[in-house]
Amino acid sequence: MTAPVGARIDGERREELRRRLQALGFDEVRFAAVGALNTSLRGWLDAGYQAAMQWMDRTADKRAEAGLVLPGAQSVIMLGVNYWTAPKGAATGTPGGNPRWARYALHVDYHDTIRPGLVAAGKILEETGGLRAEDYRYYVDTGPVLERGWAARAGLGFRGKNAMLISRTHGNWLFLASILTRLAIAPDEPLRKKILARDGDEPAGLLCGKCTRCLDACPTDAFPRPGEVDARRCISYQTIENKGIIPRDLRPGIGDRVYGCDVCLEVCPWNRFARQGRQVLLEARHDIAELPLGEILRLTPGRFTEVFRGTAIKRLKLTGLLRNACVVAGNSGEAGLLPALLALVAHDAPIVRAHAVWAVQRLAGTDAGPLLESARVAETDEAVRAEYAAG
Ligand code: B12
Numbered sequence: 001m002t003a004p005v006g007a008r009i010d011g012e013r014r015e016e017l018r019r020r021l022q023a024l025g026f027d028e029v030r031f032a033a034v035g036a037l038n039t040s041l042r043g044w045l046d047a048g049y050q051a052a053m054q055w056m057d058r059t060a061d062k063r064a065e066a067g068l069v070l071p072g073a074q075s076v077i078m079l080g081v082n083y084w085t086a087p088k089g090a091a092t093g094t095p096g097g098n099p100r101w102a103r104y105a106l107h108v109d110y111h112d113t114i115r116p117g118l119v120a121a122g123k124i125l126e127e128t129g130g131l132r133a134e135d136y137r138y139y140v141d142t143g144p145v146l147e148r149g150w151a152a153r154a155g156l157g158f159r160g161k162n163a164m165l166i167s168r169t170h171g172n173w174l175f176l177a178s179i180l181t182r183l184a185i186a187p188d189e190p191l192r193k194k195i196l197a198r199d200g201d202e203p204a205g206l207l208c209g210k211c212t213r214c215l216d217a218c219p220t221d222a223f224p225r226p227g228e229v230d231a232r233r234c235i236s237y238q239t240i241e242n243k244g245i246i247p248r249d250l251r252p253g254i255g256d257r258v259y260g261c262d263v264c265l266e267v268c269p270w271n272r273f274a275r276q277g278r279q280v281l282l283e284a285r286h287d288i289a290e291l292p293l294g295e296i297l298r299l300t301p302g303r304f305t306e307v308f309r310g311t312a313i314k315r316l317k318l319t320g321l322l323r324n325a326c327v328v329a330g331n332s333g334e335a336g337l338l339p340a341l342l343a344l345v346a347h348d349a350p351i352v353r354a355h356a357v358w359a360v361q362r363l364a365g366t367d368a369g370p371l372l373e374s375a376r377v378a379e380t381d382e383a384v385r386a387e388y389a390a391g
């Protein structure tokens with residue numbers, strides 16, 4: 001067991017540390033003491049809700065126990081970055097026009113823009129607590145850390161029925177980042193309902209009351225119970241993480257969402273307090289939301305690289321984006337998109353062809369047979385042939 005480093009930070013020293021971290025661009029800075037998290041992660045994994053994200057199984061033990069990630073860890077510093085911007089130019093989509101993007105994606109990749117803030121935070125910890133670089137570890141999204149669990153423990157917000165970590169100040173619009181450290185820092189209090197004041201972690205939906213808006217609004221029925229998402233049914237998973245075919249029964253529910261989904265965030269009444277973020281650790285790319293669907297369907301590899309350079313969307317690759325755009329086109333009712341889709345029926349990638357066939361079938365109805373006949377006869381890929389057969 002590695003010994004804690006330095007004297008416990010509390011009182012005015014702790015508040016000074018908080019102020020310095022906030023000055024780096026973190027809108028929320030909260031502290032938790034390392035200890036067992038009251039987590040249902042194992043049950044979530046056993047139910048198969050992680051879909052094909054096998055990396056979650058491999059790191060499950062670490063996710064629930066900070067000491068396995070950083071031996072001797074004493075505290076978790078939870079940081080929040082507000083990415084709310086006013087509706088103008090944001091991911092609102094327009095009927096029959098541009099597709100909808102998850103708000104978080106309309107930025108230069110947040111992993112890259114938040115990281116310099118974490119590096120600077122580490123230097124502050126070294127100065128304040130006499131830490132060496134090996135005495136702390138920082139993560140934004142990609143580490144084996146249950147970020148929402150720790151954020152709730154640190155009182156940064158509460159876990160909503162939509163599974164989001166909801167802040168009373170910033171609503172649903174916070175990126176989370178964490179620093180595990182061997183420094184002992186006096187912990188902040190978790191949020192509690194006065195009448196329930198007691199020890200232990202609060203359940204999901206602590207400040208939701210009778211509201212069920214998020215559960216009712218989910219277009220693909222992805223909540224097996226309040227506070228838990230079945231990724232297999234979640235549009236965010238299907239349009240971002242899934243590298244293969246999107247299940248046919250989920251495609252209509254995707255609607256005009258070409259990348260990610262904010263439905264269960266948007267409907268939440270706690271967003272009423274959200275204000276525009278400081279954008280110190282973020283760089284907006286709202287121009288992406290201005291791309292019409294017809295242009296996305298015609299993107300070349302060169303243009304894809306040019307438009308999405310530096311964003312998280314580039315990881316989807318052109319074929320993934322075309323796949324999603326075909327689904328959105330199939331849901332659009334816009335017959336004017338048929339020429340672009342018929343070109344994609346002959347695309348090199350089977351995954352694009354499969355979804356283009358579905359979209360043509362949806363848009364052209366009984367006329368689809370003759371339109372697709374020559375491509376159908378030439379098709380050799382089994383998954384694409386299955387789309388022809390199912391239509
Ligand atoms: C895998 C993953 C996904 C998957 C699975 C989502 C899910 N609900 O689990 C998919 C691809 C579907 C996804 C979607 C999205 N994601 Co995501 N995702 C993650 C990731 C990498 C792991 C989440 C995880 O461990 N899930 C497993 C479940 C079981 O854990 P959990 O929901 O966190 O809940 C646990 C704890 O809260 C704890 N717990 C339960 N009750 C309580 C109560 C208390 C008091 C405590 C202490 C603990 C506790 O137990 C729970 C079970 O173990 C995190 C980053 C990270 N390292 O944490 C980002 C993260 C959760 N995603 C994020 C975002 C923004 C999204 C999307 C909004 C993106 C989009 N617009 O398309 C959607 C939202 C979907 C939703 N409603 O959850 C943010 C959320 C920020 C926030 N304010 O909550 C995170 C934290 C990334 C980040 N660093 O900012 N995501």
Ligand code: SF4
Pocket residue numbers: 217218219220221222223229233234235236261262263264265
């Ligand atoms: S992100 Fe969309 S699909 Fe996923 S749970 Fe929320 S509303 Fe449902």
Ligand code: SF4
Pocket residue numbers: 160161162163205207208211212213214215267268269270
């Ligand atoms: S929409 Fe309602 S039920 Fe869902 S998280 Fe927000 S307050 Fe809770």
